[in-house]
Amino acid sequence: MTNRYVQMALRLVVAAILLPVGYSKLAAGGMDVMLFERLGMEPHGRIIIGLLEITAGLLMLSPQAASGALIAVGIMFGAILAHSTVLGVDVGDGGRHVAMLTLVLVSSILVLYARRRDLPIIGTTLGAGDNRDP
Amino acid sequence: MSVSSQPQDVRHLETRLSVNLDRVGKIANAGIVLALVGSVLLGHFVSFYFHFLTVFLILLNLLNFYWRHVQKAHTLLSNFGFTAQLRYLIESVGPEFRQYLYSSDNEERPFSRNERTEVYRKAKGIDSSAAFGTQLDWESGNHILLRHSFFPTTTDKLEPFRVTFGEEREIATAYAISHPVMISGMSFGALGSHAVRALARGAKKAGIPMNTGEGGYPKYHLMEGADLIFQIGTAKFGVRHEDGRLHEGKLAELAAKEPIAMVEIKFSQGAKPGKGGLLPKEKLSQEIAELRGVPMGQDVVSPPRPLECVDEASTVAFIRRVQEVAGLPVGIKFCLGRSVELRRLVLEMKRQGVFPDFMTVDGAEGGTGAAPRSFMDGLGLPLLEGLARVQSVLEEEGVRDRLKLIASGKLIDARRQLIAMSLGADACYTARGFMLALGCIQALQCNQNTCPVGITTHNPRLERGLDIEAKSTRVANYVAGLCHNYVEMLAATGKTAASELGRDDLFLPGAHQGGAS
Numbered sequence: 001m002t003n004r005y006v007q008m009a010l011r012l013v014v015a016a017i018l019l020p021v022g023y024s025k026l027a028a029g030g031m032d033v034m035l036f037e038r039l040g041m042e043p044h045g046r047i048i049i050g051l052l053e054i055t056a057g058l059l060m061l062s063p064q065a066a067s068g069a070l071i072a073v074g075i076m077f078g079a080i081l082a083h084s085t086v087l088g089v090d091v092g093d094g095g096r097h098v099a100m101l102t103l104v105l106v107s108s109i110l111v112l113y114a115r116r117r118d119l120p121i122i123g124t125t126l127g128a129g130d131n132r133d134p
Numbered sequence: 135m136s137v138s139s140q141p142q143d144v145r146h147l148e149t150r151l152s153v154n155l156d157r158v159g160k161i162a163n164a165g166i167v168l169a170l171v172g173s174v175l176l177g178h179f180v181s182f183y184f185h186f187l188t189v190f191l192i193l194l195n196l197l198n199f200y201w202r203h204v205q206k207a208h209t210l211l212s213n214f215g216f217t218a219q220l221r222y223l224i225e226s227v228g229p230e231f232r233q234y235l236y237s238s239d240n241e242e243r244p245f246s247r248n249e250r251t252e253v254y255r256k257a258k259g260i261d262s263s264a265a266f267g268t269q270l271d272w273e274s275g276n277h278i279l280l281r282h283s284f285f286p287t288t289t290d291k292l293e294p295f296r297v298t299f300g301e302e303r304e305i306a307t308a309y310a311i312s313h314p315v316m317i318s319g320m321s322f323g324a325l326g327s328h329a330v331r332a333l334a335r336g337a338k339k340a341g342i343p344m345n346t347g348e349g350g351y352p353k354y355h356l357m358e359g360a361d362l363i364f365q366i367g368t369a370k371f372g373v374r375h376e377d378g379r380l381h382e383g384k385l386a387e388l389a390a391k392e393p394i395a396m397v398e399i400k401f402s403q404g405a406k407p408g409k410g411g412l413l414p415k416e417k418l419s420q421e422i423a424e425l426r427g428v429p430m431g432q433d434v435v436s437p438p439r440p441l442e443c444v445d446e447a448s449t450v451a452f453i454r455r456v457q458e459v460a461g462l463p464v465g466i467k468f469c470l471g472r473s474v475e476l477r478r479l480v481l482e483m484k485r486q487g488v489f490p491d492f493m494t495v496d497g498a499e500g501g502t503g504a505a506p507r508s509f510m511d512g513l514g515l516p517l518l519e520g521l522a523r524v525q526s527v528l529e530e531e532g533v534r535d536r537l538k539l540i541a542s543g544k545l546i547d548a549r550r551q552l553i554a555m556s557l558g559a560d561a562c563y564t565a566r567g568f569m570l571a572l573g574c575i576q577a578l579q580c581n582q583n584t585c586p587v588g589i590t591t592h593n594p595r596l597e598r599g600l601d602i603e604a605k606s607t608r609v610a611n612y613v614a615g616l617c618h619n620y621v622e623m624l625a626a627t628g629k630t631a632a633s634e635l636g637r638d639d640l641f642l643p644g645a646h647q648g649g650a651s
Contacts, residue, residue: 039182040182041182041183045182045183073193074190077188078188078189081185081189085178086182121223125205125207125208125222
C-alpha cells in the first residue's frame with residue numbers, strides 16, 4: 001500500500017529517532033533517569049527499553065523492518081501508558097517527548113502494515129494469497 | 135453380549151475427541167482480554183514493569199481481533215482466534231519431526247532412511263554391513279528378489295561390463311560404457327552450478343557418462359570434461375529455433391564437441407508423462423534464461439511432445455534427422471503408457487529401417503525437480519512393468535538386437551539395477567541416487583530454490599556448503615560401491631554377465647505361486 005520510497009523514508013525517520021534516544025537511555029542521560037525514576041523503573045527498565053529501542057532502530061534498517069516496526073509499536077504503546085498514567089504530556093520539555101512518540105508510533109504502524117507479511121510465523125496469516133490449510 | 139453391544143462401540147468411537155476445541159478457544163479468547171485488564175491494574179498499582187505484559191497483551195488482542203473478525207482467508211483463525219495459530223505452528227514443523235523422530239527407518243518416501251543410508255555409506259566409502267537380518271516387511275511378501283545359484287561364479291570369472299551404443303548402425307562414433315550405471319538427466323536449472331559440476335567431476339573420476347537434462351547449452355556440465363549425453367527436451371532448449379523447432383546448426387555444433395558422446399531425445403518422463411518439463415520461476419535466473427533462450431519472470435513450461443512428432447512416421451523421421459545431424463548414437467527416453475502405441479512405433483521403425491540406438495524406459499516412480507502431484511501419483515507405468523512390456527514388444531517384433539535398453543526410476547542400488555537388467559535393461563540410469571551421494575537429505579524442496587544442502591538451488595549462500603571437489607569424490611565412491619555390490623550379486627546368481635540374466639532369475643511374488651520355478 002505505502003509507496004516504496006515513502007516506506008523507506010518512514011523507516012529512516014523511525015531509526016533516526018530510536019537509535020539516538022536508545023543510546024541516550026543506555027548512557028543514562030539526565031532526563032531519562034529522571035523519567036524512569038518517576039516510573040519506578042530505574043535503572044533496569046531504562047536499560048531494557050534502551051536496548052529494545054536500539055534493536056528496533058537497527059531492524060528498521062534491515063530487511064526485517066516489519067519486526068522492527070512491531071517492537072517500535074510495542075515500545076510506543078508502553079510510552080503512551082507511561083505518559084497517560086504517570087508522567088503527563090508535558091514532562092518539562094513542552095511536549096516534545098509526546099510529539100516524537102506520536103511520530104514514531106504513526107510511522108511504525110504504517111511500515112508494520114505495509115510489510116506485515118514479512119513478520120515471522122504469523123506473517124502469512126496477515127493477508128490473502130498464502131497456501132496454508134483453512 | 136450380542137447384537138446390542140454394537141451401538142455402544144459406535145458411541146465409544148464418537149467420544150474419541152476428548153478436547154472440546156470450541157471451548158478452549160472461547161476460554162483463551164476471553165482469557166487474554168481479562169489478562170489485559172489485570173495487567174493494566176498491576177502495572178498501575180503494583181509496578182510499572184507489569185506494563186511490558188500489558189503491551190504484549192494489547193498487541194495480542196489487536197491481532198486476535200483481526201484474525202477473528204476481519205480476515206476471511208482462514209476458517210480456523212476466524213472461529214478460534216490465536217489458539218488456531220498453534221495448529222499452524224505445529225504443522226509447519228511436522229515434516230522435520232517426522233523425519234527426525236517419528237518415521238521408522240523403512241517408512242519414508244521416495245527413499246526410506248535405510249535406503250538413503252546405504253547410498254551415503256557407499257558415497258563415503260565406509261563399511262555398509264548390517265546386523266541381525268533384513269528390516270523389510272517380510273510378511274507382506276511384496277519384494278521382488280534375485281535368485282542365486284547353487285554354484286555361484288567367482289567375481290574374477292565375470293566378464294568385464296561393456297555395452298556399446300551405436301554398434302548396431304556401425305557408426306564410427308559408437309560409444310562404449312564400462313559401468314552399468316550412468317547419471318540420469320539433471321539440468322543446470324533444476325540443479326545449481328555447484329551440484330552440476332560436482333556430478334560432472336565425479337562422473338569423470340568414475341569413468342561414467344552423465345546426462346545433461348533438458349536445460350539447454352550444458353555450460354557447467356562441459357566444464358569438468360566428463361562424457362555427456364546431451365538431452366533434447368520437448369522444448370529443445372539449446373538447440374531450438376524461436377518457434378520451438380529443431381535448430382540443426384546448433385545441434386551439429388554441440389554434437390561436434392568432444393565430451394558429447396550421445397544424444398537422448400526425451401519424449402516423456404516418468405514423474406510427469408504426457409506433460410512437458412517445468413522450471414518454476416523462483417529458480418529462473420538471468421543465466422538460465424539465456425542458456426535456454428526463454429523470458430524471465432514466468433515458469434518455463436515445455437510442450438508435452440516435440441513439435442515435429444505428431445504421429446509414428448514423423449517421430450521416426452525426427453529420430454533419423456537427429457541421428458544424421460548429430461552423427462552420434464541417438465536414443466529416445468519415454469515412460470511407457472500403452473504397449474500398443476509402442477508397437478505401432480516399432481512397426482514404423484521397421485518400415486523405415488530406422489531405429490534409435492537406445493531406448494531409455496523411465497518408470498512412473500522416477501524423480502523430478504517440479505511436477506504436479508497428480509501427474510507424479512497418477513500417470514504412467516512403473517519401471518518394472520514398463521520395462522518388461524518394452525522388452526516383450528521389441529522381442530516379439532524381432533528388433534531387440536537393433537538397439538540397447540536403459541532403465542531409470544529409483545535404481546539407486548545394485549539390487550534394483552540387477553532386477554531391471556533381468557527384465558531386459560542393458561544399463562541403468564539414476565539421478566536421485568547421485569543426488570543422495572552429493573548429500574541430499576530428502577528435504578523435498580527441489581521446486582522452491584531453498585534446498586538446504588545446496589543441490590537444487592541457485593542461492594549462493596546455500597550452494598556455498600557444497601564443495602565441488604569433496605562431493606565429486608563422493609560421487610565416484612558411490613559408483614565404486616554400486617559396482618562392487620553389482621559384481622558380487624551378479625556372481626551369486628551364477629552368471630558371468632548381466633546379459634545372461636532373464637525373467638526366470640527373478641522371484642516375482644505371486645507370479646509363480648505353486649509353479650515349478
